Amino acid sequence: MKRIAVYCGSASPADPVYIEAARTLGRTLAERGIGVVYGGGRLGLMGAVADAALEAGGEVIGVIPTLLVNAEVAHKGLTSLEVCETMHERKARFTELADGFVNLPGGTGTMDELWEAMSWAQLGYHADPIGLLNIAGYYDKLVEFWEHMGKVGFVRPQHQGLLLVDSTIDGL
16 A cells, blocks of 8 residues: 545544654655555644654645634644645545545544545446554444444445554554
């Protein structure tokens, strides 16, 4: 893999385990020669992933809508920062630039990115792996829900395996 799109929150949660996991992911990808494609922000888990990858000498490409650049949340020290108009354009660009996706914990924006990547994979727009880095059990209930969706017939059996889940980077 050349690049991984990392989806994660812009918030800084109270428990430092999430920031540490983000830093570990960024550093590990850089050390393995895998570039990071992410939302372009400097705050929260987003900033932690980017900073750690950059500190380890990695490539970091941010993709951010104009609205967020104007709100002064854009990271200024990236390898490259692409500015787009809409969130949809941002997600499409992630798919163009990356060979896979990893979701760290986050809020509604992170969930939106995950579900769009999953939906696009189901529809055949890409065949890239999609992983959940399940830090401190953050995604346990989501994984249960995903399995439930399959059991009741809203996710086809051939799509159940689209979502890779582990609590470690190496497990993904």
